Amino acid sequence: MNYCSKCGSRVFSKIPEGDNRERKICENCSHIFYESSKIVVVCIPQWQDRILLCRRAIEPRKGHWCLPGGYLETGETLEEGAQREVYEETFATVENLKLFSKADLIHLNLIMFCFLGQMKDETFGTGEECLEVRLFEVPELQQMELAFNAHRLSMEAFSQSPESGNIHSFRIEED
Ligand SMILES: [Zn+2]
Structure with missing residues (x-):
């Protein structure tokens, strides 16, 4: 500025x-x-035992898989922001959101809140910012390199214990 x-x-x-x-x-x-820092909201959308991920059509990390998410807008709650971002990127509707993890991205002046969300049904599509959207089994995810450290750490924590309960907290200084 x-x-x-x-x-x-x-x-x-x-x-x-x-x-x-x-x-x-x-x-x-x-x-x-x-x-002050901006807020990013992301979601781990669950459908039965599977998780919905997007492959990025835009930089940074174009072509990599990640959790659906984006910047919180003014006038919406964290949960509403996460639901909106999931819908924009995947056309899936998520409900019953529960906070799962929080990450302080010191190098980017960002704070990320990651929610677990239940997909209302199996409907989803490919939003404008995605090359591809698909459901993954949790064991498949353990082999994958997700686009961002904050997403990676949240999914690792999810693979180990998929229940929300203790909110996982990460301090991240590089991507
Ligand atoms: Zn002035």
Whole structure:
């Protein structure tokens, strides 16, 4: 970000008085832009003993399999965001969402919340951001290299113990 979203002037980095870290500050109107992490919501969609995954049609990690998910929008809960992302990417409807894991992606300023969700029925398709969508048996997943560390760690935890209960928590500093 180089220009102020309030007045259009240049912004520069400076530690404001009474603060302890650098912020972007507008040289004209002195507005301080505080930045915080974004939230990503993903889901482990279950249909009987199988899990629905997508193969990415977009970068990063184009061509790799991953859990359906994306950025939380304003005005929706974490669960609603996860349901929406599953639907956009796979046309599947998931219900009864339960928080399964949380990951702090320090290097990306992201926080990921991963839910278990039950597919309402076996209906699914291939959304715009996917090359392919399909159901996998859990043992098959253990052989797979999922696109992102946060997805990989969540699926490893799921393979070992598919119940939600203790929320798994991961600190991730690289992909
Ligand atoms: Zn300004």
